[in-house]
Amino acid sequence: MAESSRHFIQQMIDADLAEGKNDGRVHTRFPPEPNGYLHIGHAKAICISFGLAEEYGGLTNLRFDDTNPTKEDVEYVDAIREDIKWLGYKPTGGEFFTSDYFDQLYNYSLKLIDDGKAYVDDQTSEQIASQKGTPTEPGTHSPFRERSPQENRELFEKMKAGECDEGSRVLRAKIDMANPNMHMRDPIMYRIMFATHHRTGDKWCIYPMYDFAHGQSDSIEGITHSLCSLEFEVHRPLYDWYIENLDIFPSRQTEFARLNLNYTVMSKRKLLRLVEDGVVDGWDDPRMPTISGLRRRGYTPESIREFISRVGVAKRENIIDVGLLEWALRDDLNRVAPRVMAVINPIKLVITNYPEGQIEWLPSVNNPEDPESGTREIPFSKELWMEADDFKIEANRKWFRLAPGKTVRLKSAYIIEYENHICDENGNVTEVHVKYFENSKSGSDTSGIKAKGTLHWVERNHAIDAEVRQYDRLFADEAPDGHKDKDFTEFLNPNSLEILSNCKLEPSLADAQQGTTYQFTRLGYFTPDSKNSREGALVFNRAVTLRDGWKG
RNA sequence: UGCCCCAUGGUGUAAUGGUAACACACCUGAUUUUGGUUCAGAUAUUCCAGGUUCGAGUCCUGGUGGGGCAACCA
16 A cells, blocks of 8 residues: 555645645545435545545545435435445544535625625526626626625525525626636526425525535535545636635635546436436446445455555546456455355266265365465265356367366366266257266375366255356447447447356355355356345356456 | 646556656466466557757647536536
8 A cells, every 4th residue: 555656636735734734634525416326436536535534634524415405315315325334434524414504505695795796686597598608708797786785685585585486586696707717607606496405394495506505515614625526627716716705714626537437337317317217227236337336246345445546546537447447356356255166057067987876075275365264165976067168079279178088177176087978959068977086186186187177066966056147348338428429328238237047056155145255266256136135046246257368 | 719627558647857667458478276366577658849958758838639618407
């Protein structure tokens, strides 16, 4: 973890600290809007804000940015809390809601009205939009711009009292309709919405806009470093304007580039569509780039944090290869995942010279990367299941697995040699017959035979049946939402889910733990599906395959 | 044709005026009772043009390219 180079935000904080700014405090916040589930892009924001505070011995607030009751819901609040906790972070500075500050925000707006810096506009949204100008032309003033503070105050109080229709009036800041930054052209502060808020109920019928709420909320909480993504960069002058004109604690906003991953979409709107259209099995579908989806898929929090740290922090637009995320998972799981044997496309393997009815319990290493992990015993007998892919009728010398004339080792057991095979009427191999070398037992091999390949297997009578779901990327295109004139759903990968229902697992998996990801030897990493796996009807999700170095 | 941001191997990220580095990917080879892991090695990089300087990826000017901004969304 000893990274010598410091990214630009760390350098900024270092400089602030050196200057003695904020009495040496570092206080960040993570401000999700509870209108959807968190995704891997949010994980970056979480790791930055929580991680930086941790690093500097500071605090982080979790603040739900709930200023738009028509889009927000408590379901999302709970999911967001859980995801943050699962990632391993705690809101050390407390948990808040922007709605906690509605009274304070209202008082702030009164101050701006009294100072002649805000006014009530009676125009329609269309009229206001048409006066806004364009990026290249200045806007024009509203006819209501010069109302007196007294009149504005009376009108605004009426708005608050519910005496005005939705859409009939707004409160705007009086800044500069000719400003080259569109956000400074008399931005709307409050709009009327007769909507029940998930926390404040029907207390309010006016709700503050993001810009009028965010900076002040930061300020109220004493946030020193307000870190957000690049698209808010143009909002910063307004963020600063409100703080300055309200004369409140000067939180500082700093922007970094958000995380983009190839072969997926990352906007909440698009993810919501996949959920609503039933393309996926909810926000936590294992193919979704959501935190909950990755969790269900079998990702570990450690792997996600490692991934985020590898991705870095900068201001440059970036598209990260999803392969890096998979690498981070393998890197973590290789160290910690228990190894087990599972055959997902089973065919029969008969050891012709092994005694009928005999069972041996053979020790097998739980994790060769972890000497502490010990061994467990797995049953072995004359009839086993082997992987269909591990047998080929015609094979060349580069084929290390079973084929006519080939000799291989059965993992943790014996070396076997091909004798015969049986096909069904379609020519598919259904059964392979081999002989074993009794003196080649794992750990006490005196046979002197060298087998190039090692196969996994499961004893036939002790095998547990299970369903295995193998996932591939949800989209077949690197940038599914990067095509003009083409909807991102056109690039859905039709093979993103493959369900195998006749899989055979070693008996120890009968009590596979939810939340544990196992390595199925030679296949990949798998975890029980949190939604569908039951005792006696196990369902496993494949998190990721093993790296495949074989160029056959 | 306004304002803001950005530009370093295939992908990311460093180098803070002094030998362009690290990770992932890719390719070789070694080891291996997982074609995994591990280890060793190879290939490959400063958008362009001027300027400042003994010296520029870094500073300046001008281009070019990419992204963002005109919701009563956040």
